[in-house]
Amino acid sequence: xxxxxxxxQALSIQEGENATMNCSYKTSINNLQWYRQNSGxxxxxxxxxxxxxxxxxxGRLRVTLDTSKKSSSLLxxxxxxxxxxxxFCASQHKGGYQKVTFGTGTKLQVIP
Amino acid sequence: xxxxxxSPRHKVTETGTPVTLRCHQTENHRYMYWYRQDPGHGxxxxxxxxxxxxxxxxxxxxxxxxxxxxxxxxxxxxxSATSSQTSVYFCAAKQGPGELFxxxxxxxxxx
Numbered sequence: 415x416x417x418x419x420x421x422x423q424a425l426s427i428q429e430g431e432n433a434t435m436n437c438s439y440k441t442s443i444n445n446l447q448w449y450r451q452n453s454g455x456x457x458x459x460x461x462x463x464x465x466x467x468x469x470x471x472x473g474r475l476r477v478t479l480d481t482s483k484k485s486s487s488l489l490x491x492x493x494x495x496x497x498x499x500x501x502f503c504a505s506q507h508k509g510g511y512q513k514v515t516f517g518t519g520t521k522l523q524v525i526p
Numbered sequence: 527x528x529x530x531x532x533s534p535r536h537k538v539t540e541t542g543t544p545v546t547l548r549c550h551q552t553e554n555h556r557y558m559y560w561y562r563q564d565p566g567h568g569x570x571x572x573x574x575x576x577x578x579x580x581x582x583x584x585x586x587x588x589x590x591x592x593x594x595x596x597x598x599x600x601x602x603x604x605x606s607a608t609s610s611q612t613s614v615y616f617c618a619a620k621q622g623p624g625e626l627f628x629x630x631x632x633x634x635x636x637x
Contacts, residue, residue: 420568444623445623447625447626449626454563454614454631455630455631456530456616456628456629456630456631457569457616457618457626457628458628459625459626459627462624462625502568502569504626506623510582511557511574511576511580511582512557512574512576512620512622512623513571513574513582513584514559514571514574514618514626515570515571515584515585516561516568516569516570516571517568518566518567518568519568519569
């Protein structure tokens with residue numbers, strides 16, 4: 415399987431705390447993306463980091479990428495109850511025709 | 527909203543029957559994807575398309591076929607549905623190396 419894995423599978427934190435999710439992938443990539451899914455609905459794009467970038471920020475989101483370890487992490491700072499959702503990393507495979515595979519996801523619960 | 531519409535949104539069928547799910551997009555995206563989502567597995571790529579009549583297999587393509595005869599439509603067919611194909615199916619589309627835009631999902635139950 416080419417599917418990546420995410421860690422932890424589930425995370426429960428208090429509002430205001432930071433949440434960190436990790437992603438490992440298996441292929442060479444052009445970029446890595448993070449998505450959010452609320453209650454089984456369609457996924458929504460959060461942030462993209464290119465293979466030649468090591469860190470990227472967007473609002474309360476911080477993403478790191480280590481291509482030598484084939485891993486990425488997503489940090490959500492000062493979490494809010496509205497951040498409760500599942501989060502997935504997605505690998506844009508290098509070469510080929512824009513193949514994109516997803517990790518297994520992290521279910522985040524933020525307790526008010 | 528990137529104009530991705532999936533139909534049907536819900537379907538219950540019996541083992542052995544053919545099923546076709548349709549994905550329609552209005553943004554002229556070049557690339558389209560079908561994923562299935564199951565507990566503990568996240569999203570798994572079934573097939574994807576990189577242009578009209580150009581498709582390739584994903585991670586879990588056995589038992590599925592696809593067709594793309596025009597830019598806006600990407601069809602996923604289960605020739606003979608099995609209970610293991612009970613799942614939520616998501617279609618997605620994009621233009622280049624950037625973000626994917628998703629439909630709302632199609633929930634398929636095979637009895």
